[in-house]
Amino acid sequence: MSDIPFGFGVPPEEPEDGDDGKQRKGDGEGGGQPDPFGFGGGSPFGPGGDNPFAAMFGSLNPNDIGAAFQQLGQMLSYEGGPVNWDMAKDIARQTVAQGTPDGVKDASVSRAERSWVEEAVRLADLWLDGVTSLPSGSGTAVAWSRAEWVEATQPAWQELVDPVAERVAGAMGDVVPEEMQAMTGPLLGMMRSMGGAMFGSQIGQALGNLAGEVLGSSDVGLPLGPAGKSALLPANISAFGKDLGVPQEEVRLYLALREAAHQRLFAHVPWLRAHLYGAVEGYARGIKVDTSRLEEAVGQLDPTQPEQLQEALQQGMFQPEDTPEQKAALARLETALALVEGWVDAVVHAAAAPHLPSAGALRETLRRRRASGGPAEQTFATLVGLELRPRRLRDASRLWASLTDARGMEGRDGLWAHPDMLPTAADLDDPDGFVHREAFDVAELDRILGDAAQEEIERKRREAATDEDGQDTDGEGDSGK
Template identity: 80%
Template sequence: MSDTPFGFGLPPEEPDDGDEGKKKDQQSGGGQGPANPFGFGAAGAGGFGGPGADNPFAAMFGSLNPTDLGAAFQQLGQMLSYEGGPVNWDMAKQIARQTVAQGTADGTKDASVGPTDRNAVQEAVRLADLWLDDATSLPSGASNAVAWSRAEWVEATLPAWQELVDPVAERVGIAMGDVLPEEMQSMAGPLIGMMRSMGGAMFGTQIGQAVGVLAGEVVGSTDVGLPLGPVGRAALLPVNIEAFGKDLGVPQEEVRLYLALREAAHQRLFAHVPWLRSHLFGAVDGYARGIKVDTAKLEDVVGQFDPQNPEQLQDALQQGMFQPEDTPEQKAALARLETALALVEGWVDAVVHAAAKPRLSSADALRETLRRRRASGGPAEQTFATLIGLELRPRRLRDASRLWASLTDARGVDGRDALWAHPDMLPTASDLDDPDGFVHREQIDFSELDKMLGEAAGGGKPDLNKQADSDGDGTKDDGAE
């Protein structure tokens, strides 16, 4: 260990030749000396947040000199005393904002949105809503359109991330107490409390890094297929739209308009299908409830836990501590979630294509680019997969898009959109395997339903003679009563 408490280290020095220089180099955190458990004193490389971001303490404090130790200990005490829940969301927000400020790997920096970009986004969303009127029966769902910087996206979407991540993080907190023998739990209370606070800090760091990186990738508030922003607010990120369209060979105005179509289509769906948000978030929660913590790995961490080396907990989180239970219930939960995500993205894909194809020469190219981008995901999505055992990607986007297109051909726009009236009416995973069979079956079912509803509305009784006349010759068939 370093000679200084908690490995804070001394200010970096230029190493001298020989053994003395090596000793000084080790004390200053350089060379091959013992690792600094908190990462203070020198920023390391790696992680999603740039230099030092793979260490929550380095990400928070950066390089320190001895005069900053008081402030460092104060922030450390605040971190360990956090009692707001299983994830330290104050830290997550701070790390996300720092990650955004560092810029993306291609050197693109965040910036406040100017009036020109703001007006361009508002105009694009307005025009997109006009075009969508012909492609869907659902009315506009955006009460206003806004242009966000990356930092504004972080601020606006953190509440939704909290709703998604907290259920899994809560399981970790419970598991930390369960791994100790019952007779030891009362004696180890302070240690368990410290570990839970530390675990919340580690979760907050990793989530903050992932959200910060994702802020550099997304082009709107609905990119991951979930309503992350405030209800009724269509949002686009001009700086990311410019980066997205940079090498596509498509005019920037067309790129912006196509992405506005996708954002506006999502907003219509989430605004006018009132059960959809809770259905999607409930599917995520149902899947999370079936995730089990790798208790063997956690027991190993607890058994070797060193209060001066909290990076052990972070390493466990980064390596993936969560495994889906291999049960029929968990497989069904995953199927429901993947199908729900695919149906949302497939509907948006089909509707946007119908609206854009006659009007934008680049519609096909932009559609394929978005499909591939959505299917492959990015580094931030991989981080969420590691942390909560879940990839927020619609694996069957193309199948769902084909099914919605077939429904449009068979039943028209109104008939297609009517399926969103209730979750039980939506296609299932097996229906994505046989879209033609679903379309044909639904036509029959809805024909009978329409007849029954019409008879009920008219107050009359069904004409049994007409029902029994299956051959259409005006006479009752043999055997009909």
């Protein structure tokens, strides 16, 4: 344990002056949008909530009624994309401020927490230098609160969610007969606005719950945060490690290793981000909307009861199409996620095992956590039809470890040079076969190149000998004249 720097087990200091842990504006009561319905700053359309419009009309306070109508007007006048992301962000921040899902309200990060995150990432990068040929990708190391995670990752979620939400927006128009669409233009516009608001509400709640579970910026296997920035969430890490029976400093270092390893991969494999997001988009294109459920919700649509459409969204109305194209897209997505997570799992274990006695136990805990997904991740899957889980994580990790044994870390990491060089889903079924085939191919290539080089040497030797013979013959002819 001598490799663990002194002071990692020291409890965090009290917050700095001006950083007193109070909730930010918009994160709790008294911040964000007005709450005329009395839901404590939460979404008026959240799961299990009462009908906000019944509450509105049941109030005799003119100010409350006016605020409620103003909020309704803002919702119906929304003219942006398929998801009202302003609403999503507000609701996500309100959710983390209320302490979902663990009951601990979000607070500012302390100076001590920032210090140990920076130190842990710095040490993690030193350990990773010995097990991978990819250089550090962590330009900076930051400690995030849950609200800061919401803010920093929203652009990535928007890129992931919008294509799927757009399909719902299109389906809303499809459920209205074509001959009636001209007559129902205002209704369709209202439906799209309400759909954007409802999606924003649901996505906001899902992201708020997910913010209470994630440990860093790369928990779902995708680059969600800014490039070159390793980020950890101290509050969530403390909650995660509390009941593991593992020293907290080991938990911190192991999670810092995972975050730093992800950053190396994303920073030095320039095509990887587009490849992953392309796999997600390809799968999303094959998702179909359950129009029967949507038709039922639209058929009963009452402007004073928007929770009907809310319930349809919450219950999930997405089904992957059972076509060869969609199956291939799903295989590409699962394989891409598994290869990323498998590589991280393999190199982190190689880096951690010599230094952390609990490396094996932490590895298994993280594997199970990643494979099963938490409630928030399952909610997200219900909402957008995507499960961002590496189902082949163990197979991929074994393949990368075998490649390390067979070709060394440079040969293993060299496969990230181009997407066509990566193992396929079939290769994950037979990792040893891929490794041995790759080794054979390399040896065969070396033999072919060696034979070609030897043949070239022989050809040049013969040409040189022929030239020398010609010169000798000419010399003999001259002397005989």
